[in-house]
Amino acid sequence: MAELDFYEKPGxxxxxxxxxxxxxxxxxxxxxxxxxxxWTPERLRPFLPPNR
Numbered sequence: 850m851a852e853l854d855f856y857e858k859p860g861x862x863x864x865x866x867x868x869x870x871x872x873x874x875x876x877x878x879x880x881x882x883x884x885x886x887x888w889t890p891e892r893l894r895p896f897l898p899p900n901r
Contacts, residue, residue, distance in 0.1 A: 850874065850875035850876045850877070851876050851877070852876070852877045852878075852879065853871065853876050853877070853878050853879065854879050854881060855867075855868060855871070855878045855879065855880050855881065856880075856881050856882075856883040856886065857880050857881070857882065857883055858882075858883050858884060859882055859884070868880070
């Protein structure tokens with residue numbers, strides 16, 4: 850399976866459910882706090898579709 854970076858809001862019950870499903874499927878998760886991650890345009894760019 851895959852190793853995944855998982856950005857979560859700590860304490861979110863839905864995030865906990867999502868993580869549980871992914872782990873049951875055999876994925877390895879690296880959880881990151883969505884609220885304290887230092888977001889910059891350069892860091893966000895890989896998550897967005899390319900400009901056309």
